[in-house]
Amino acid sequence: MYANFVVEHLDAPEAAFREWRRVLRPDGALVLLTSNQANPALAAARLLPERARLALKRTGAGVAERDVHAIRYRANTPGRLAATAARAGFAPVDQVYVAGLHRYAERSPVLARLLLALERVLPARLRATIVARYRPA
Numbered sequence: 648m649y650a651n652f653v654v655e656h657l658d659a660p661e662a663a664f665r666e667w668r669r670v671l672r673p674d675g676a677l678v679l680l681t682s683n684q685a686n687p688a689l690a691a692a693r694l695l696p697e698r699a700r701l702a703l704k705r706t707g708a709g710v711a712e713r714d715v716h717a718i719r720y721r722a723n724t725p726g727r728l729a730a731t732a733a734r735a736g737f738a739p740v741d742q743v744y745v746a747g748l749h750r751y752a753e754r755s756p757v758l759a760r761l762l763l764a765l766e767r768v769l770p771a772r773l774r775a776t777i778v779a780r781y782r783p784a
Contacts (some may be wrong), residue, residue: 654681660722664735668783677737677781684723686766686775688748693720707751707758725772728779737781747776 648667657663667677684690692700704710722731729739746766752758766774 648675648677650677650679650681652680652682654679654728655718655720655723656716657721658719660719661731661734664722664731664737668736671783673783675783676740677732678779680776680778681728682718682720682723682747683725683744683773683775683777684720685725685773686748686769687773688762688766689775693718703751707755708753723777725777728777732779732781733784736784738784740780740782742777742779744771744774745776745778746774 648671650667654660654663664677671677682689684693692703695703701712701715704715705712722728725742725744729742732739746763748766749759749763752762
């Protein structure tokens, strides 16, 4: 099972994790990438009005407004993600954190490089993207 930047949009992440666990083969795995709300920039961006967030994505990353979906961030810190997966019947295999803020500045190479450099000096658990792999418990 693969979920690429899905978890942050879920109203009921635990229900989704339970369904993924239900349909997953016993020898299968859940691999997901999701935004990390422990990242200071993402946490601050959440405070922006929806209109400002849309404008930033449109101008910085070139994302069409129709492709920007409502964010919920109900399981989007390392601890909440691990707890949600565990309650749904998953055991962790590995979890890593990668820089991802530069994606939001694709139209500005200088800003993108600056964001990447700044994020790389953060402790790993504060980087913008969580990449996690789970197996059935």
